[in-house]
């Protein structure tokens with residue numbers, strides 16, 4: 001029997017943005033098998049009036065609009081009624097606001113998130129969210145030091161990177177053992193056919209059939225490549 005290992009709830013004004021990404025390849029298969037569940041929540045369903053209002057001008061002036069706190073609180077509480085209540089904090093559920101000021105997403109963080117059973121993601125838009133939304137969140141996560149137009153792409157990045165660590169999602173889970181950032185290094189170089197492409201040959205050792213030597217070569221190449229491309233990891 002397959003058990004659902006992760007429930008993602010994504011609160012967004014643009015649920016249709018997720019269709020292409022979550023209806024292909026690994027994520028599609030994991031959803032079909034019931035290993036992960038993705039629940040897209042339209043923030044406008046929690047608007048403050050019948051005109052569908054979810055944003056307003058910032059106090060003190062400023063350019064642009066902010067997402068109002070109440071629709072976000074109501075949307076989060078529709079799936080997690082005790083959210084924001086410290087005395088009823090769940091250890092396996094997490095409310096996360098995607099935000100440029102959050103902790104930068106890393107493979108280590110992705111691994112920790114993959115151990116949870118429920119993740120509620122809030123996608124900001126426009127100038128962001130009313131600051132009181134932070135009281136509802138367990139944490140804020142950024143995907144890098146640049147500003148995107150909304151939290152949807154960061155949410156896709158988080159769901160994809162977390163999902164592939166969940167048991168049953170990858171067909172060949174041993175691939176995770178040597179993947180970049182897993183052992184503090186980036187992955188070794190890899191080649192496929194042909195053996196000679198425009199004069200560039202596949203390293204002979206990979207054609208030797210000597211598994212011990214090939215494993216040693218891969219480790220050595222991973223170290224070398226890391227030193228060259230990402231010395232900050234060493």
Ligand SMILES: C[S@@+](CC[C@H](N)C(=O)[O-])C[C@H]1O[C@@H](n2cnc3c(N)ncnc32)[C@H](O)[C@@H]1O
Nearest residue numbers: 098099100124127128142143147148150151154
């Ligand atoms: C245009 S941004 C708001 C930027 C905000 N005014 C600022 O200067 O920090 C709108 C929304 O996109 C999302 N966002 C933008 N950049 C992001 C990043 N690097 N990581 C995660 N979320 C991001 C957040 O949800 C944010 O509320």
